[in-house]
Amino acid sequence: MAKRKLNPKFRRKLQRGFAIVALLGLLALIMLVAVLDRRVTQQFEGRRWTLPARVYAQPLELYVGQDLSSTRFAAALTRLGYISRSPVDRPGTFRRKGDTVDVYVREFRFSDEKQAAQKLRLSFDGDVVTALANASGTDVPVYRLDPLLIGSIFPIHGEDRIIVSPAEVPALLPEALKAVEDRKFDTHHGVNPLAILRALFVNVRAGQVEQGGSTLTQQLVKSYFLDSRRTLRRKAEEAVMAFILESRFEKADIMNAYINEIYLGQDGRRAVHGFGLASQFYFGKPLSELNLPEIALMVAIVRGPSYYDPRRQPERALERRNLVLKVLAEQGVVKPEEAQRAAKAPLGITNTASRSANYFPAFLDLVRRQLREDYQEQALTETGLTVFSTLDPLLQEKAEAALSDELERQDKGGRKAAHGLEGAMVVTTPQTGEVVAIVGGRRASFDGFNRALDMKRPIGSLAKPMVYLAALQSGGYTPASVVMDSPVELKLESGDLWKPNNYDRKIHGQVTLLRALTQSYNLATVNLGMEVGLGPIAKTYVQLGLDEAPPKYPSIMLGTAQLNPVEVAQMYNTLANGGFRSPLRAVRAVIDEQGKQLKAPELEVSEAAPAEAFYTLNRMLIEVFNRGTARIAQRSLPPSLVVAGKTGTSNDYRDSWFAGFSGGHVIVVWMGHDDNAPTGLTGTTGALQAWTRLMASITTTSFEPLMPEEVEDRWIEYYSGLETSPYCSGSAVSMPFEVGTVLNPSPACPPGITPEEGALMQPLPFAVPTEGEAAIPPGTP
Amino acid sequence: MPPFLRSLAAFALLASAGCSLAPFQAEPPPPAPRTSPAGRGPVISEPPPVTSTMPTEPDVQAPPPSVPVPRERPKVAPATLSPASSALVNLSQTQRKKGDLPGAATSLDRALRIEPSNPLLWIEMGRLRMDQRNYAQAEAMGRKALSMAVGDSHTQASAWQLIADSLRARGKNPQAQEALDKARELGGK
Numbered sequence: 010m011a012k013r014k015l016n017p018k019f020r021r022k023l024q025r026g027f028a029i030v031a032l033l034g035l036l037a038l039i040m041l042v043a044v045l046d047r048r049v050t051q052q053f054e055g056r057r058w059t060l061p062a063r064v065y066a067q068p069l070e071l072y073v074g075q076d077l078s079s080t081r082f083a084a085a086l087t088r089l090g091y092i093s094r095s096p097v098d099r100p101g102t103f104r105r106k107g108d109t110v111d112v113y114v115r116e117f118r119f120s121d122e123k124q125a126a127q128k129l130r131l132s133f134d135g136d137v138v139t140a141l142a143n144a145s146g147t148d149v150p151v152y153r154l155d156p157l158l159i160g161s162i163f164p165i166h167g168e169d170r171i172i173v174s175p176a177e178v179p180a181l182l183p184e185a186l187k188a189v190e191d192r193k194f195d196t197h198h199g200v201n202p203l204a205i206l207r208a209l210f211v212n213v214r215a216g217q218v219e220q221g222g223s224t225l226t227q228q229l230v231k232s233y234f235l236d237s238r239r240t241l242r243r244k245a246e247e248a249v250m251a252f253i254l255e256s257r258f259e260k261a262d263i264m265n266a267y268i269n270e271i272y273l274g275q276d277g278r279r280a281v282h283g284f285g286l287a288s289q290f291y292f293g294k295p296l297s298e299l300n301l302p303e304i305a306l307m308v309a310i311v312r313g314p315s316y317y318d319p320r321r322q323p324e325r326a327l328e329r330r331n332l333v334l335k336v337l338a339e340q341g342v343v344k345p346e347e348a349q350r351a352a353k354a355p356l357g358i359t360n361t362a363s364r365s366a367n368y369f370p371a372f373l374d375l376v377r378r379q380l381r382e383d384y385q386e387q388a389l390t391e392t393g394l395t396v397f398s399t400l401d402p403l404l405q406e407k408a409e410a411a412l413s414d415e416l417e418r419q420d421k422g423g424r425k426a427a428h429g430l431e432g433a434m435v436v437t438t439p440q441t442g443e444v445v446a447i448v449g450g451r452r453a454s455f456d457g458f459n460r461a462l463d464m465k466r467p468i469g470s471l472a473k474p475m476v477y478l479a480a481l482q483s484g485g486y487t488p489a490s491v492v493m494d495s496p497v498e499l500k501l502e503s504g505d506l507w508k509p510n511n512y513d514r515k516i517h518g519q520v521t522l523l524r525a526l527t528q529s530y531n532l533a534t535v536n537l538g539m540e541v542g543l544g545p546i547a548k549t550y551v552q553l554g555l556d557e558a559p560p561k562y563p564s565i566m567l568g569t570a571q572l573n574p575v576e577v578a579q580m581y582n583t584l585a586n587g588g589f590r591s592p593l594r595a596v597r598a599v600i601d602e603q604g605k606q607l608k609a610p611e612l613e614v615s616e617a618a619p620a621e622a623f624y625t626l627n628r629m630l631i632e633v634f635n636r637g638t639a640r641i642a643q644r645s646l647p648p649s650l651v652v653a654g655k656t657g658t659s660n661d662y663r664d665s666w667f668a669g670f671s672g673g674h675v676i677v678v679w680m681g682h683d684d685n686a687p688t689g690l691t692g693t694t695g696a697l698q699a700w701t702r703l704m705a706s707i708t709t710t711s712f713e714p715l716m717p718e719e720v721e722d723r724w725i726e727y728y729s730g731l732e733t734s735p736y737c738s739g740s741a742v743s744m745p746f747e748v749g750t751v752l753n754p755s756p757a758c759p760p761g762i763t764p765e766e767g768a769l770m771q772p773l774p775f776a777v778p779t780e781g782e783a784a785i786p787p788g789t790p
Numbered sequence: 791m792p793p794f795l796r797s798l799a800a801f802a803l804l805a806s807a808g809c810s811l812a813p814f815q816a817e818p819p820p821p822a823p824r825t826s827p828a829g830r831g832p833v834i835s836e837p838p839p840v841t842s843t844m845p846t847e848p849d850v851q852a853p854p855p856s857v858p859v860p861r862e863r864p865k866v867a868p869a870t871l872s873p874a875s876s877a878l879v880n881l882s883q884t885q886r887k888k889g890d891l892p893g894a895a896t897s898l899d900r901a902l903r904i905e906p907s908n909p910l911l912w913i914e915m916g917r918l919r920m921d922q923r924n925y926a927q928a929e930a931m932g933r934k935a936l937s938m939a940v941g942d943s944h945t946q947a948s949a950w951q952l953i954a955d956s957l958r959a960r961g962k963n964p965q966a967q968e969a970l971d972k973a974r975e976l977g978g979k
Contacts, residue, residue, distance in 0.1 A: 070904060072874030121885065121893035150877035151900070440906035441899075589934050597899055598892065606892035612899060612915065614930045620937055673906075715940040 042249060049250040050257060052233045053266060060172050060393035060602075061161040064376055066400040067445075067597070068119070068156040071131065073141055073148075076708050079108050079133040081403075086112060088402065089157055090294025100126040101298045108133040115295075117155035120397050120598035120606055124153065157402050158289055160373045162380070162389045163279065171285035172269050172393070175261065177297045181342070182284065183264050185308045188340040189333055191225040195260060199226045199251030226251040229267045273307070274314045276368065277455060281314075291319065293359040301347060302354040305337065306330040319358050327356060371449030371459045372400050375575070375595045378462070383608045384599075393602040399443035399595050401436075404674075407706050408434045408446040409453040412678070415699035416451050419680075419690070426662070426689035432680040432699065433460035435578040439675050441612055442582055442591025447575070458683075465571040466664045466681065470529045470692065471657035472568035474584065474626055475553070476538045477526050479545040481622035488523040488629055488744040489730030489752055492540075494533035499563045509535055509567055512658070512691070521730040523744060526629050527637030529656060531567055538566040552617040553580035554590045568657060577668050578677045584630070585653075585670035587714050588623035589614045620717045625745050627653050627714060630669075632742065636727065638693050639669070642701040651711040652704060656692030663687055665695030672710035676700050720745045723752065724760060731755035736767025866941035869910050875901040879914055886921055894918050909935035909945050916952045920959065928956035947976035 069085050071077075083093070083105045091103050091112065103112035109132050116126040129152060132140035141149045163169040187194045193201050201224050223231070230250045254263060272280060273287035281290045284307055288296040291310075292303055299307070309329040310317050319326035331352045338348035376398050380389055388394065412432045419427040436446040449459035458464070480486040494517040499507045509531045511517070517530060525533035538546055546566065547558040559570035572580075575593065583590045594610040601607055617623075630653035633639045634646075638656040646652065654669015665680040665688055678696040681688055688695065716722070726733045727740040730752075735741040737758035746752070754760055762770070871879060882897035898915050905911060916931030932953035939945040950973035957966035 067903070070874070070900060072872075072904065074872060074874070075904075119896070121890070121896040151874040151904075153900075438903075438906065441902055443903075587937055589930075589937070598896055611895065611927075612902070613927060614934050616930065616933050715938060717937075718940055 042253070045246060045250050046253045046257075049230060049233065049253055053254060053258065060391065061163040061169060062380070062389045062392075062394035062396050062599075063161045063171065064159050064373060064396045064398050065156040066159050066398060066402045067443075068153040070151060070153055071129070071138065071141055071149075072151040073138055075138040076136055077133070077138050078136045079105055079110055079131075082110055082131065082133070085154070085403065086110075088293070089155065090289075090292065090298065092294075092298070097128065101294065114152070115155045117153075118395070118600075118604055119153065120395075120600050123604070124155075127152075156397070159369050159398065159400055159402070161286075162373070162377050162396075168282050169279045169286055170269060170281075170283035171289060172283065173285035173296050175265050177285070177295070178265075178268055179297060179299060179304060181301065181304050182268065182296075182299075182307070184342045185304055185333065185337055186225060186264075186267070186311070188342050189308050189336055190228070190311065191223075192340070194225050194264075197224060197226075197255075199253070199255035200224060200248045205248075223247075224251060225267050226254055226263055229263065229270055230254065232270050232272060271311060272314060273310055274318065277370075279368075291358050300351075300354075301343060302330065302334070302351040303357055305333045305351060306356060309333045319356050323356055323358075330356070368454055369400060369402075369405055369447075370455070370457075371453065371461055372398070372405065372444075372447045372595065374449070374459050374462060375444060375447055379595050379610060380599070394607070395600045396596055397598040397600075399445055399597055401445040404436060404707060405446040405448075408436055408448050408676075408703055411703035411706065412448050412699050413451055413453070415695075415702060416680070418698070419695070424689040426687055427695070429682070430680050430688060430690075430695075431460060431683050432678065432696075433464065433574045434679075434699070434703070435461050435574045435675075435677045436703070437578050437582045437593055437675045438673060439582050439585035439670060440591075442586070442593050442614075443597075444575075444578070444593050444595045445674070460679065461574045463573065464679075465573050466679065467569050467659040468572050468577060469568040469657035469659040469664060469666055470531075471577060471581075471655055471666050471668050472565060472570060473526060473529060473534050474630065474655055475549040475580075476534050476541065476546050476566050477522060477629065478549045478552075478622060478626050480522065480537055480541045481625050482549075482618055483541055483545060486522060486537075486541075487746055487750060487752075488521065488625060489725045489732075489746075490522050491519050491730050492522060492525060492533050492537045494518060494520045494525060494530045495536070497532055497535050497539070499535070499539070501564075502562065507563060521725070521727065523629050523632060523725075523730075523742065524727055527632045527635075529638050535563065535566050539563070550580070552588075552590070553583040554592065554617075555580065568659065574677050574679050577666070577679075578675055581654075581668045581670060581677060582675045583617055584623065584627060585675045585712070586614075587627070588617045588620050590617045621720055621745075621747060624714055624717055624720060627712070628745055630654060631712065633669075636742075638691075639667070639697055641693065642697060642704075645701045645705050647705065649711065650704075650709070651713060653712050654700070656697060658691040661687045662689050662691065665690040666692050667696035667700040669700060669704075670712060671704060672712045674704070674707065674709050676703055678703075716745060719748055721748050722746075723750075725752065726755055726758075729755065732760045733758045734760050734762035734767060736762050736764045737770045864941060865943070866939075868944035869908060869939065869942055871901075871908065871910055872905055875905050875908060875911060878904075879911070882914065882918070886918060891918065891922055894921075907938055909938040909942070909949065912938065913945070913948050913952055916949075916956070920952075920955060923959075925956045925959045928959075929953050932956065943976040947973045950976065 083103070086103050087093070091101050093104060094102050095104050097104050097111045097113050100113050100115040103110060109130065111128065111130050113128045114126060117124050128144040129149065130140070130142050131138055141152065143149055158171070161169050161171065191201070204224070227247050230247050269283040269285065272282055273284065274281040274290055276290065281287050285296050287307060287310070288294065288299055291307070292299065306319060306326065309326060309332070310319070312329070316322065317326045317329050334348040334352050337343045338345040376396060377389070380396065412434050416430050416432055419430055431450055432448070433450065434446070434448040435444065437444050447461045449461050450457065494511070496516065497509065501507050511531050512529065516532065520530060520533050522537065525537065543561040543563065543565070547561050550558050550570070555576060559565045562569065579593050582593060591612065591614050592610070596609050599607045599609045631651060633655055634642055634652055639654055650671060652669055652671045654667060657666030657668070658664070663681055663685055666678065668677045670676065678700045680690065680695045680699065722743045723746050724733050724735050724741045724743055725731065726738055727742050731754060732752035733741050733755040738755065758770070878897045878901035882894040882901070885894040885897060895918060898911065898918060901911050902915070912931045912935040916928045916935070919925070919928040919931060932949045935949040935952070936946060939949060950969050954966045954969035954973060957969055
């Protein structure tokens with residue numbers, strides 16, 4: 010057989026050509042591998058150190074004498090993911106037996122010290138903690154529960170995670186992941202050719218890509234580069250990168266990276282990554298405390314977080330969880346009877362359908378803004394800071410409920426304009442200026458437009474106390490001073506004439522400052538304000554804690570200054586704090602990964618102005634509840650609770666406000682439409698209702714400021730301001746006056762009348778109503 | 791006048807008032823009577839009769855008015871710390887001695903959350919601000935404490951002492967001396 014021989018010359022050329030091509034190919038391959046190596050290694054090593062700051066709520070302090078019942082305590086523990094069980098033998102468990110609660114408190118690193126896990130016994134008597142002792146029976150004076158994790162400051166692209174160390178991972182989790190996702194994990198080199206072949210076979214038969222033969226390592230690589238295109242080229246690249254990872258890192262590191270990296274659910278804008286956060290997201294407790302059915306559910310979710318979403322697809326999720334349990338038993342990871350028992354357990358997912366437990370985006374928003382004053386964005390999203398915030402989770406939940414209940418009530422009410430309202434709420438503690446709750450809208454868990462911070466609206470009559478504060482500070486006025494509630498015309502800068510009206514469109518004539526404020530009379534306030542001057546009025550805004558004074562237009566007296574609810578809370582917080590200004594803070598402390606304390610806003614106070622004017626103004630604001638525009642709230646508030654506050658309504662009923670305080674809490678409520686349409690509501694019929702709901706539902710104290718030394722109480726007639734005696738006047742009201750203030754006595758019922766004398770006197774008609782209101786019963790809102 | 795006599799007198803007043811005076815329950819529903827924050831008698835919360843002369847029931851629910859305000863402010867017993875605050879103040883002082891000023895602040899923050907109106911805690915916070923060389927805030931804490939210590943000369947003296955120290959630290963010696971005099975006058979150490 011004749012062989013066809015190639016020309017040797019040609020053959021050499023061909024060989025050289027092949028060699029060059031092969032060499033180039035090899036070079037290209039080496040370069041490709043080098044590029045991929047760089048990418049995947051950087052990602053792997055970089056990721057291990059990219060930790061969003063974790064934000065915690067304020068811890069529940071336990072101490073003897075505390076206002077706390079065993080029921081409320083058990084609820085607080087449940088919220089923290091503590092399990093009620095007997096015996097109480099490991100951290101995260103408790104048992105309530107009548108008025109005694111045993112609890113095994115988890116270890117926690119606070120900003121000042123690491124608190125070891127400890128078993129405590131608390132005794133209660135109704136609403137009071139009567140004893141607090143440790144396991145050896147020694148009394149403990151005060152103890153912090155581990156605080157609630159309320160979120161983290163994750164980067165813009167929305168990945169959030171809680172990093173867990175291998176020690177925090179239950180041993181069962183990696184075993185279960187291997188059994189279900191990648192049985193050859195311990196031995197393969199990043200890819201499992203057999204699995205790929207099997208997948209290929211299935212895919213070819215199905216005519217499309219259906220089954221992945223991905224190892225855990227490949228899944229990790231895929232997650233790093235956020236590309237789910239299942240092209241062959243991607244598959245090849247993934248395989249190479251998986252191979253590279255395996256050759257460079259230990260199996261244990263890869264497993265740990267997987268546990269912290271993998272995508273496990275979606276919460277609005279926030280992508281839930283890693284089992285640490287997923288455990289909080291689905292079960293409201295740390296990963297280390299998950300049991301067999303819970304771990305099985307997490308492993309089930311890995312395959313398709315939205316397809317097997319246990320909140321939206323509970324049946325599908327349950328079916329797959331039980332399949333996982335079956336596989337675990339088959340693979341010998343757990344005993345068959347354990348798996349069978351676990352298969353009977355419910356899913357155990359925390360509360361409502363669409364939201365994760367314990368996620369408060371509006372509050373986190375404020376935390377982030379305050380931290381940005383001291384920290385770079387990167388430090389917050391990458392360096393693993395721990396942030397201790399001022400949020401009170403219970404109060405936050407009550408605030409959300411109070412607002413949404415009231416908005417729903419309005420939805421069902423007869424006022425068409427008040428249907429579909431939005432709202433916002435801010436709660437602070439007056440003495441320390443801490444923000445304890447923020448609601449940014451009707452859907453509180455929705456991370457969207459934050460009305461508490463980003464919405465500025467005219468504050469309406471919330472501005473009136475500033476006019477009266479300026480008047481009282483000027484030294485020329487007392488609550489008994491009289492001012493005319495009569496028509497007023499002012500020429501504005503624009504040249505237009507401004508003719509304000511009273512809310513009731515009536516004219517009340519000569520009125521006391523006390524009455525003008527409590528009844529929120531516009532004309533009297535403008536007349537008073539023009540006497541006092543716009544300069545001093547504008548200045549009070551700064552005294553009360555705003556960065557800058559509003560422009561000195563006459564209309565600021567009736568609240569055309571536009572503020573957001575947090576700014577209003579700042580101002581009213583200064584009122585509630587008796588004139589001491591404390592910049593509102595949402596953060597108490599920040600520590601780094603090593604536990605070192607970093608910069609955080611400190612508690613600050615400064616005296617805005619002498620206390621007397623503030624004390625007097627606050628006493629007038631209490632009367633708003635006794636006889637003014639907030640009188641209706643008395644029906645719902647505990648009778649012994651003393652509160653103070655002010656309604657606000659902007660032009661055409663576009664904004665309904667209420668700002669007020671007890672001794673322990675300042676609450677600011679806004680209600681209105683996002684498009685600024687009229688609501689048909691006043692401050693009284695709208696915001697006050699939500700305010701009252703919240704104030705009536707929380708544990709708080711009466712507003713009882715100490716009377717400054719230079720001041721004394723005297724009785725005056727509400728309508729005339731004449732000094733009187735409570736024993737013969739039905740409109741007598743006790744108001745503070747500087748010692749030595751001269752007051753005109755009421756001729757018919759002068760001061761000094763004793764009860765005995767009063768009993769003998771003829772009843773009196775009240776201060777003669779002035780023209781224009783003869784037929785109007787005073788005090789009508 | 792003994793309380794029972796006072797109640798009796800008030801009842802007499804109300805009973806006689808009921809015949810012709812109609813201020814107290816002019817319109818339903820009657821809001822619950824509220825006590826003024828100073829605790830010095832009722833603040834009557836109904837509008838007066840303008841048109842009505844109809845007799846109504848006497849308002850037996852209204853607490854009897856108390857005697858008019860005495861001019862002399864009563865002395866108040868010196869403020870004390872609750873056991874929980876006391877433990878936290880001790881912890882804070884230990885932390886301060888160790889130079890852990892942020893830790894000391896955390897402990898006082900905790901105590902203030904438990905007893906925000908206790909002037910002793912504000913004085914303690916002021917002492918910490920002195921250690922932190924934040925003298926202006928130390929003074930402000932002292933003034934805040936004063937506002938909560940009306941009638942409590944013992945605590946006032948401690949607050950003035952703190953204010954004096956904070957003024958001296960800033961070289962404001964005449965004012966510091968004034969504050970110190972106040973502290974001494976009130977019986978401080």
